[in-house]
Amino acid sequence: MKPIIHELGARVRDALAAIGVDADPLLARSGDPKFGDYQSNAAMGLAKKLGRKPRDLAQAIVDAITVDDLCEPPTIAGPGFINFRLSPSFLAARLAAIPPAPEDGSDRLGLGSAENPDVVVVDLSSPNLAKEMHIGHLRSTVIGDCVARVLEFQGHTVHRENHVGDWGTQFGMLVAYLKRTEPEVVENPDTLEIGDLESFYVEAKALFDADEDFKTESRETVVALQSGDPVIRRIWKAFCDESLRHCHAIYDRLGVRLIDRGESFYNDLMDEVIIRLEKARDSGDHDYVRDSDGALCIFPGGFTTRDGDPLPLLVRKSDGGFNYATSDLATILHRVEQLKATRIIYVVGITQKQHFDMLFAAARKVGWVDQEMPLEHLAFGNVLASDGRPFKTREGGVVKLKDVLEQAVARARGVIEKDSDLSADQADNVAETVGLAAVKYFDLCHSLKSDYKFNLDHMLAMEGNTAPYMLYAYARIRSIQRKAKVDHVQLTADMQITIEHPAEIELATKLLQFAEVIETVGRDLYPNVLTDYLFELAKSFSRFYDKKIGVRVIDAPEDLRLSRLRICDLTARVLKTGLRLLGIETIERM
RNA sequence: GCGCCGGUAGCUCAGGUGGAUAGAGCAUCGGAUUUCUAAUCCGAAUGUCGCAGGUUCGAGUCCUGCCCGGCGCGCCA
Numbered sequence: 284m285k286p287i288i289h290e291l292g293a294r295v296r297d298a299l300a301a302i303g304v305d306a307d308p309l310l311a312r313s314g315d316p317k318f319g320d321y322q323s324n325a326a327m328g329l330a331k332k333l334g335r336k337p338r339d340l341a342q343a344i345v346d347a348i349t350v351d352d353l354c355e356p357p358t359i360a361g362p363g364f365i366n367f368r369l370s371p372s373f374l375a376a377r378l379a380a381i382p383p384a385p386e387d388g389s390d391r392l393g394l395g396s397a398e399n400p401d402v403v404v405v406d407l408s409s410p411n412l413a414k415e416m417h418i419g420h421l422r423s424t425v426i427g428d429c430v431a432r433v434l435e436f437q438g439h440t441v442h443r444e445n446h447v448g449d450w451g452t453q454f455g456m457l458v459a460y461l462k463r464t465e466p467e468v469v470e471n472p473d474t475l476e477i478g479d480l481e482s483f484y485v486e487a488k489a490l491f492d493a494d495e496d497f498k499t500e501s502r503e504t505v506v507a508l509q510s511g512d513p514v515i516r517r518i519w520k521a522f523c524d525e526s527l528r529h530c531h532a533i534y535d536r537l538g539v540r541l542i543d544r545g546e547s548f549y550n551d552l553m554d555e556v557i558i559r560l561e562k563a564r565d566s567g568d569h570d571y572v573r574d575s576d577g578a579l580c581i582f583p584g585g586f587t588t589r590d591g592d593p594l595p596l597l598v599r600k601s602d603g604g605f606n607y608a609t610s611d612l613a614t615i616l617h618r619v620e621q622l623k624a625t626r627i628i629y630v631v632g633i634t635q636k637q638h639f640d641m642l643f644a645a646a647r648k649v650g651w652v653d654q655e656m657p658l659e660h661l662a663f664g665n666v667l668a669s670d671g672r673p674f675k676t677r678e679g680g681v682v683k684l685k686d687v688l689e690q691a692v693a694r695a696r697g698v699i700e701k702d703s704d705l706s707a708d709q710a711d712n713v714a715e716t717v718g719l720a721a722v723k724y725f726d727l728c729h730s731l732k733s734d735y736k737f738n739l740d741h742m743l744a745m746e747g748n749t750a751p752y753m754l755y756a757y758a759r760i761r762s763i764q765r766k767a768k769v770d771h772v773q774l775t776a777d778m779q780i781t782i783e784h785p786a787e788i789e790l791a792t793k794l795l796q797f798a799e800v801i802e803t804v805g806r807d808l809y810p811n812v813l814t815d816y817l818f819e820l821a822k823s824f825s826r827f828y829d830k831k832i833g834v835r836v837i838d839a840p841e842d843l844r845l846s847r848l849r850i851c852d853l854t855a856r857v858l859k860t861g862l863r864l865l866g867i868e869t870i871e872r873m
Numbered sequence: 874g875c876g877c878c879g880g881u882a883g884c885u886c887a888g889g890u891g892g893a894u895a896g897a898g899c900a901u902c903g904g905a906u907u908u909c910u911a912a913u914c915c916g917a918a919u920g921u922c923g924c925a926g927g928u929u930c931g932a933g934u935c936c937u938g939c940c941c942g943g944c945g946c947g948c949c950a
């Protein structure tokens with residue numbers, strides 16, 4: 284079942300072909316319902332090219348088109364828009380054709396899988412293991428998980444790569460500090476527990492700054508670590524494991540699954556990066572790879588320094604050490620050559636834009652990545668405090684992600700408190716779901732590139748484009764189904780759907796847009812397109828079910844009752860599926 | 874200095890490939906309703922889309938210049 288917009292587009296293309304024109308049908312969703320559901324904007328542009336009047340050309344297209352199985356007779360409006368309004372019988376047939384939801388929760392709503400599936404790498408979250416995850420890691424984790432879910436849903440193979448920072452210079456300091464404070468780690472590395480990584484880091488840093496001996500020790504430890512000293516490596520490993528346990532407590536809570544592949548994993552590949560680049564440098568016909576001030580560099584071109592000189596990507600520092608360009612190039616080698624990736628998406632803050640522009644340009648320049656292969660930096664803005672300033676604790680420290688989630692869940696508990704139907708356990712469960720959903724949804728409903736202001740009142744409001752509203756809309760439909768005492772699984776078998784009331788038409792049309800929304804999100808990777816759609820769907824349902832302008836459901840005549848209950852069920856399924864793709868779990872009652 | 878991102882209603886924010894009278898939520902005002910969960914629905918009001926030019930049938934969207942805010946610009950990641 285392909286998106287309706289493409290079906291209509293194909294019909295317009297055929298009509299154009301019939302009158303001897305090969306052109307893009309320029310199909311779009313109508314901005315205003317009074318113009319119908321879809322419109323073709325092709326006539327205006329083509330008319331000029333063909334030396335004809337736009338409206339005449341539009342008329343010729345309409346005369347040549349066959350769409351009576353999909354919509355009402357198309358109309359021509361304004362300068363030459365061709366408007367299409369889907370017919371109720373088509374809407375009904377299309378909805379009726381959606382197969383029942385499978386038991387295992389993998390509902391696809393009748394959507395097909397990608398014809399040419401990609402192998403997609405999504406680089407997400409990627410915290411530094413030295414410290415605890417903080418508010419700055421929220422967006423990458425949540426956005427990355429969302430696009431990974433959408434791409435998986437479309438049938439692509441997705442690798443979620445958690446490129447954690449576990450190999451930087453600060454690990455010398457941390458391991459040296461660990462050796463002092465937790466000497467038994469050397470004997471029993473598995474038993475290491477650090478309750479508060481953040482303060483552990485602060486303590487280590489304080490000692491590093493105050494104690495010359497410790498500073499020296501730290502530096503020696505880095506060298507020992509990176510040259511493979513088994514004792515140091517063991518302590519380092521214990522520290523990383525412990526740190527990852529902190530991270531995964533959060534990932535588990537958020538329902539995010541990913542593969543940890545830290546910088547250390549790429550250690551050997553970084554050597555390989557250097558070997559290949561030195562070879563290119565020495566070959567004589569890759570002048571963009573060369574040494575500069577003692578550092579091995581790639582000059583991708585198009586980037587300049589403050590003084591206007593060509594800006595290189597530094598791949599090996601003049602002291603022989605590696606930096607993040609080295610490990611990022613190593614990830615590209617691994618992803619392209621080992622994982623066989625056909626699309627790579629880096630979900631990283633927008634402050635890194637120039638770095639990724641240079642990295643991608645360099646990787647293409649040296650031929651490690653084909654020109655056509657998509658390398659995408661999915662860049663996002665900062666999370667700010669509600670006053671628009673940087674999000675800090677009262678003391679000016681970083682805000683731990685764990686604390687933010689805890690606070691949201693606590694506030695959610697307050698929101699649902701008045702409902703006495705739920706047991707204490709159920710209430711806890713609902714609060715957990717609602718609180719986490721609120722944080723995720725609020726993040727995902729903003730456009731990526733701009734900063735947004737973190738506001739618990741907003742994200743936990745029952746009104747407006749929020750998680751609680753969406754979850755309530757879903758729970759409400761489930762409540763209707765319970766009250767109607769109809770098995771909504773059995774309901775789907777061989778049963779006709781009737782679409783005639785304006786509220787039914789509106790809701791049915793909205794339901795069938797799900798396919799094209801998913802397609803858009805999979806291509807452009809804008810989660811807020813999905814949240815906006817789900818919000819509109821929920822509003823359409825409210826009108827559908829409204830006493831004044833909607834239809835009766837439970838007490839409607841039997842045939843309409845079953846049809847409408849099925850529409851309710853389809854709405855619930857689209858909401859559940861859409862929210863699932865956002866990484867949000869639904870609840871049956873709240 | 875160069876580059877990138879943002880500037881849209883009182884507030885928070887949306888506005889695929891240029892499309893019709895620029896939207897939503899909140900807040901404000903007015904109306905419906907003894908509820909198939911009112912956590913609702915209908916209506917009203919509110920805009921120099923940062924400014925100025927340009928491109929064209931048509932510009933919030935594309936181009937040029939400028940203003941404001943944020944970020945980045947050689948060995949930290």
